[in-house]
Amino acid sequence: LAQTIGVTKTYSLGSGKVCALQKVDFSVMAGEYVSIVGPSGSGKSTLFNMIGALDQPTSGEVFLDDIDIAQLDSNELAWLRCRKIGYIFQTFNLIPVMSAIDNVTLPMIFAGVESEASVERGIDLLDQVGLKERLHHRPNELSGGQQQRVAIARALANRPSLILADEPTGNLDLATGQEIIHLLQALNQDHGVTIITATHDLKMIEASDRVVHLLDGRIVNEERNERD
Amino acid sequence: LAQTIGVTKTYSLGSGKVCALQKVDFSVMAGEYVSIVGPSGSGKSTLFNMIGALDQPTSGEVFLDDIDIAQLDSNELAWLRCRKIGYIFQTFNLIPVMSAIDNVTLPMIFAGVESEASVERGIDLLDQVGLKERLHHRPNELSGGQQQRVAIARALANRPSLILADEPTGNLDLATGQEIIHLLQALNQDHGVTIITATHDLKMIEASDRVVHLLDGRIVNEERNERD
Numbered sequence: 001l002a003q004t005i006g007v008t009k010t011y012s013l014g015s016g017k018v019c020a021l022q023k024v025d026f027s028v029m030a031g032e033y034v035s036i037v038g039p040s041g042s043g044k045s046t047l048f049n050m051i052g053a054l055d056q057p058t059s060g061e062v063f064l065d066d067i068d069i070a071q072l073d074s075n076e077l078a079w080l081r082c083r084k085i086g087y088i089f090q091t092f093n094l095i096p097v098m099s100a101i102d103n104v105t106l107p108m109i110f111a112g113v114e115s116e117a118s119v120e121r122g123i124d125l126l127d128q129v130g131l132k133e134r135l136h137h138r139p140n141e142l143s144g145g146q147q148q149r150v151a152i153a154r155a156l157a158n159r160p161s162l163i164l165a166d167e168p169t170g171n172l173d174l175a176t177g178q179e180i181i182h183l184l185q186a187l188n189q190d191h192g193v194t195i196i197t198a199t200h201d202l203k204m205i206e207a208s209d210r211v212v213h214l215l216d217g218r219i220v221n222e223e224r225n226e227r228d
Numbered sequence: 229l230a231q232t233i234g235v236t237k238t239y240s241l242g243s244g245k246v247c248a249l250q251k252v253d254f255s256v257m258a259g260e261y262v263s264i265v266g267p268s269g270s271g272k273s274t275l276f277n278m279i280g281a282l283d284q285p286t287s288g289e290v291f292l293d294d295i296d297i298a299q300l301d302s303n304e305l306a307w308l309r310c311r312k313i314g315y316i317f318q319t320f321n322l323i324p325v326m327s328a329i330d331n332v333t334l335p336m337i338f339a340g341v342e343s344e345a346s347v348e349r350g351i352d353l354l355d356q357v358g359l360k361e362r363l364h365h366r367p368n369e370l371s372g373g374q375q376q377r378v379a380i381a382r383a384l385a386n387r388p389s390l391i392l393a394d395e396p397t398g399n400l401d402l403a404t405g406q407e408i409i410h411l412l413q414a415l416n417q418d419h420g421v422t423i424i425t426a427t428h429d430l431k432m433i434e435a436s437d438r439v440v441h442l443l444d445g446r447i448v449n450e451e452r453n454e455r456d
């Protein structure tokens with residue numbers, strides 16, 4: 001479903017070059033649940049930006065459904081990011097002036113879903129992440145973990161076939177984190193949604209089929225989980 | 229050192245009232261290391277805003293060093309927040325247009341520390357959190373966990389006697405998180421700094437003297453840790 005071949009990402013700042021990813025070969029099969037683990041600064045979010053078509057590699061290719069995304073025009077990329085991929089950002093990236101329900105329905109409006117159906121689905125998604133009492137709160141009227149859960153609900157809005165979850169439980173207590181892990185697991189097991197998470201949450205790692213270790217921008221290890 | 233008496237915080241939105249804290253009696257002795265735990269949305273950050281004088285209770289009092297902070301004028305409050313209290317925000321709150329080193333030295337400039345000494349201390353603090361290679365990166369040129377560590381370094385800049393750490397390891401892998409736990413522990417044990425953390429990190433909770441459980445804006449349980 002998703003593949004990076006020889007992906008390198010180098011940032012050039014006034015103070016020098018930072019090599020965030022070095023020749024990363026990474027692939028995920030449709031329906032897989034993969035966790036990417038590694039120290040802070042090892043390149044997890046950068047890899048997600050490559051796979052999610054939010055940024056371009058300095059060299060190497062990224063394929064989604066066997067299509068080289070560097071060949072897509074901006075409309076095709078927009079469609080990918082809106083319909084095919086659900087991105088849960090590490091720093092949430094909610095729209096500050098919009099309420100929780102409006103943040104969640106926005107991608108559906110972009111996808112052409114009519115207003116009543118999108119509000120109904122938005123309420124259902126926010127209920128699934130425990131926020132049905134917070135529909136009309138704006139991000140600054142929500143706790144950190146509540147903002148994180150709005151970001152999660154939003155990523156699921158258009159029923160994406162690929163979810164990129166960047167540290168989705170970082171701001172959650174263990175019980176709420178478990179609910180999110182089960183939510184993602186159910187999408188994977190019952191609906192075949194492909195899930196890639198960047199995480200250091202051991203429970204989330206346990207729930208995945210495969211764990212890929214990143215260190216200083218390189219994949220250094222990979223292990224399969226024996227799941228029943 | 230810090231005490232809340234009957235602190236209640238109610239937010240009124242168009243859609244109704246939210247009672248974030250209900251008659252909370254909470255106190256911390258000088259030199260203590262206390263963890264506040266509780267589900268997402270239970271009131272941890274709100275309690276921190278009360279203690280850190282960043283917001284006012286709807287009713288009840290907050291005392292710092294036996295002074296009712298509601299009686300302080302804005303200069304006295306500014307001094308408190310700059311010199312006495314170090315606040316590590318759950319969502320970092322770094323200044324986007326400034327580099328890591330400038331973010332860390334800013335509180336020192338406000339405290340009247342002269343420029344060369346503040347840069348020297350800033351570099352040392354960033355080194356202590358593993359970021360001496362990232363001094364000139366701005367927040368959007370840093371990973372999530374690196375931004376969190378800049379926020380930690382900044383909170384320590386003026387050698388506060390009270391640190392409020394709101395989920396300081398939420399974006400960190402276990403090894404980096406351990407470094408932060410040891411850093412805070414050393415400040416507490418070697419320098420008598422009072423530390424209050426809001427966290428769901430079990431390792432951080434283990435490191436504290438006392439654990440206070442919050443649920444729906446109320447303290448529901450408290451336990452002492454037997455530490456060697």
Ligand SMILES: Nc1ncnc2c1ncn2[C@@H]1O[C@H](COP(=O)(O)OP(=O)(O)OP(=O)(O)O)[C@@H](O)[C@H]1O
Pocket residue numbers: 011012013018019020038039040041042043044045046047090362365368369370371372373374399400401
């Ligand atoms: N725009 C940028 N310019 C320069 N360097 C950058 C930029 N963005 C990221 N980096 C650097 O690239 C490296 C990888 O960053 P990335 O965000 O992918 O790490 P990460 O594994 O997600 O870390 P974390 O667990 O802390 O979120 C980091 O060392 C970071 O400082």
Ligand SMILES: Nc1ncnc2c1ncn2[C@@H]1O[C@H](COP(=O)(O)OP(=O)(O)OP(=O)(O)O)[C@@H](O)[C@H]1O
Pocket residue numbers: 134137140141142143144145146171172173239240241246247248266267268269270271272273274275318
């Ligand atoms: N400005 C606001 N207006 C309305 N409600 C608010 C506001 N700020 C916070 N709340 C609500 O107050 C409650 C407590 O929020 P708080 O941020 O203290 O929780 P928390 O324990 O820090 O949660 P988390 O673990 O998710 O960070 C939440 O239910 C939140 O929705």
Ligand SMILES: [Mg+2]
Pocket residue numbers: 044045046090166198371372373
């Ligand atoms: Mg990251």
Ligand SMILES: [Mg+2]
Pocket residue numbers: 143144145272273274318394426
């Ligand atoms: Mg909070």
